[in-house]
Structure formats: C-alpha cells, structure tokens
Amino acid sequence: MTMASDTKMTPQSGLLSAEANQAAALAAFGGVLTVDLDAIIANWRKLEKTAVPAECSAVIKADAYGCGAAQVARALNKAGCKTFFVATIEEARNVRGAVPEAALYVLGGYFQNTGEHYAKINCRPVIGDLNELAEWDVFCRRTGWSGGAAIHIDTGMNRLGLTLSEAQAIIPRINAGDHGITLVMSHLVSAEQLNSQINAKQLAAFRGIASEFSGVPAALANSSGIFLGAPFQFDLVRPGAALYGVNPTPEADNPMQPVVDLKARIVQTRTIERGETVGYGGTWTARRPTKLAIIAVGYADGYFRAASSNDGTRGAEVIVAGKRCPVAGRVSMDLIAIDITDLPPNAARRGHMVTLLGEGITVDELAHHFGTIGYEVLTSLGHRYARVYKGGNAVEPLTKPEPAPAAEQPPAPPPIEQPTAPPPLPS
Numbered sequence: 001m002t003m004a005s006d007t008k009m010t011p012q013s014g015l016l017s018a019e020a021n022q023a024a025a026l027a028a029f030g031g032v033l034t035v036d037l038d039a040i041i042a043n044w045r046k047l048e049k050t051a052v053p054a055e056c057s058a059v060i061k062a063d064a065y066g067c068g069a070a071q072v073a074r075a076l077n078k079a080g081c082k083t084f085f086v087a088t089i090e091e092a093r094n095v096r097g098a099v100p101e102a103a104l105y106v107l108g109g110y111f112q113n114t115g116e117h118y119a120k121i122n123c124r125p126v127i128g129d130l131n132e133l134a135e136w137d138v139f140c141r142r143t144g145w146s147g148g149a150a151i152h153i154d155t156g157m158n159r160l161g162l163t164l165s166e167a168q169a170i171i172p173r174i175n176a177g178d179h180g181i182t183l184v185m186s187h188l189v190s191a192e193q194l195n196s197q198i199n200a201k202q203l204a205a206f207r208g209i210a211s212e213f214s215g216v217p218a219a220l221a222n223s224s225g226i227f228l229g230a231p232f233q234f235d236l237v238r239p240g241a242a243l244y245g246v247n248p249t250p251e252a253d254n255p256m257q258p259v260v261d262l263k264a265r266i267v268q269t270r271t272i273e274r275g276e277t278v279g280y281g282g283t284w285t286a287r288r289p290t291k292l293a294i295i296a297v298g299y300a301d302g303y304f305r306a307a308s309s310n311d312g313t314r315g316a317e318v319i320v321a322g323k324r325c326p327v328a329g330r331v332s333m334d335l336i337a338i339d340i341t342d343l344p345p346n347a348a349r350r351g352h353m354v355t356l357l358g359e360g361i362t363v364d365e366l367a368h369h370f371g372t373i374g375y376e377v378l379t380s381l382g383h384r385y386a387r388v389y390k391g392g393n394a395v396e397p398l399t400k401p402e403p404a405p406a407a408e409q410p411p412a413p414p415p416i417e418q419p420t421a422p423p424p425l426p427s
C-alpha cells in the first residue's frame, strides 16, 4: 500500500479516533479499499467443500474481479487452489509470477501466432472453435510444445465454444490418445436461476459430450452452478464472483463472506437551509435544515451515478458513524453529498471515514442501486483508492482432497524460439 508520507501525529491528533488517525495517514487518497484475502480463502474453501470431490479452481479474470489478481492468486494458491482462469494472455502474464506452479487457463480463446506467448509462461488456451484448434495444433507440432489446452463446447450460451457436432467430430482424436487436451468445459447461461430449464438442457448436452472425451476432466459450473447440485460439478468447478462475496444464490441468503470494504473521507460538512438544492442539476431539495457530509469518492471511482438521489427517488446509502445515511443529490465525478441530519451533532466530522461498501452494505445492495449486478460493481472499483490487503497467509489444510487430473502440471517446456511480434491488436 502506498501511504502519504506525512503521517506524524500531534499529541492532540493522538486523541482522535482510530478512524480519524487512519484518515490523516491516508489524506493523499479520497478513499481506502480493503480486500480481505482471508475472506476470499474462506469463500474458496466453502465452494471447495460444496463441490468435493470435484477440484475447485478460481476465476481471476479482470484483475480478480477488481480485487487484485496477483494477490488473490497467491493467497488462494497457498490455501491449496491449483488451477486458475484468466481472460487474456496479458492477464496470465501478470499472475504467472505469483503462482509459478499452478495450471493457468486463458478463457479468451486462441489467436493465431500467440502460441509462443502461451509456451513462454506455460499457460493453456481455452480453445473455442475448430480454427483455433487447428492453429494451436500447428504451433504444438512445430515447436513440440505439450503444455495442454482446454476445449470449450457451447451448450447454449452461443458465445464461445465448439458446437456439439464439431465437438463430436474431434472424438476420434481423443480416442487416439496423446491429444494434448487437459480439460473439456462449457459455460452455464442462467445458473443463478434455480428453476431455469436451460440448466437442465445444458447439463444433459454437456454430460453427453463430456462422457465421450474419455479421460479428460470436465468442467461446467461457475459460482452459481456449484449450488445447482452435484450433477453440475463434474471434475472441476470454476467459481469467480462468489469468491469475491457476490451472492451465487440470489433467491436465498448469501452463503459467502463479504470481501471488499470501501471507505471514503469526509472532506467537508456543511449545513443548508430548507429549500436549497444539492449538487449538479439541483435535483435534490432539502425539506428541512439539512446537514451534509461531502465525501471524496465519485463515479470516477466506480461509484455509479445511478446511485444518485433526487426529489422523487431515494439513492444509495452510506454508513456514517455507524448509521445508514442517504446520498443527497447527484453523484459527481469525485464527490458525493450525504444527508447526515439525523446523526447526533459532531458524530461525523471532516477527516472521518464513511463506509460505502462493508458494515452490512453488500456488493449486491450497491449493484441494486447502480442498476447492475455485483460483478460490474466489483470490476468497476476504481484505481484512485489506497489499497489495503488483509490476511492471505493461510497455508494448505492438512487434509486436502485428492488432486484432480486437471491440476497436474504439464511437462517442462521444451526450448522454443523467442516470441516474435506481439499478437495484433483488434482494430
């Protein structure tokens, strides 16, 4: 964590609350984002237990849903997680150093001429069409690389993946052995809806095709899919959101622990008259003499403008001095006004920290106010906060489940040519 350099306390400031002292130390930042790595580990263990005997991997794409991919990968790897999924080669490169031994899959598919990138950091493409497979095979044949790849089969998402008949067409290759396929997977469309008929359809389709990939570990379930029951869990599960505290079972209580705590600093308090308005557009009018706290976080920090309030609609809430207080007026780029009229006098002062996420305000609650899902709340968390990581030093439990085949390491990479030009950027 980066700290402001001038953190010396005067004797008087030593009398301030711990929160106020923290605020003084972090005065260079508008907010403090704390990621609880122990909570991520606890969530992973809970998912692992729910899915046992399947292996539990971790999806750490998009910087581990905004929580910090290298930190999360390192902590989970220490706790026993052996397989990780990212979206791009660049993301894989950024976490490889943190988890040198783990199996690392790149979900985004295989692009021509990127084989060297995979080989160089020993990660595996998730191959989603026959052209990709052909190109990957050419690379492997040319270089002797045998680090493995996953085959993604589409069972209804219609996004990435071989069609069922394309998948069928490569079964002879699987049966011939020495095929280099380390995982066969598909992805659920509506796993968070317990009674969606699509779940059963996808399960049946995937079960059928996966059974023909004999000897190849199979994976279908994301976070919510794990909670659809054992038939969905196959050999490996791929949770993402639930690791970071998003409720994987929206129709029931959240079984996961909260992971992210977000605090912002009060830069000013002020009192306004009844009838005055607050913020851009003057959309919120004080109905009584009103005390406001102005905090140093805004939509540029990932606190969506959709959480604004106006004279007709209540917006999101923020916890100030232990109490929920409403957002007053529009969320602006760097600042938000909070109505703190109902707090005891002096309960909230300049320099105090308020809680935007945490202390009972969940990612899912914020998502509701933002008009989105917890996933987008997390991946939108800004980069202006001071970041603090808590915990993460758990060691692997003594009783570990049998490692599934998917966790096995590929052979040591054979020497290959240096990577040539980087892959072409999409235009």
Ligand SMILES: *Cc1c(COP(=O)(O)O)cnc(C)c1O
Pocket: 059, 061, 107, 186, 187, 221, 222, 223, 224, 238, 239, 240, 241, 242
């Ligand atoms: C993102 C992703 C996951 C993780 O999904 P969550 O709903 O976050 O658990 C699993 N599999 C694939 C293919 C993904 O793209």
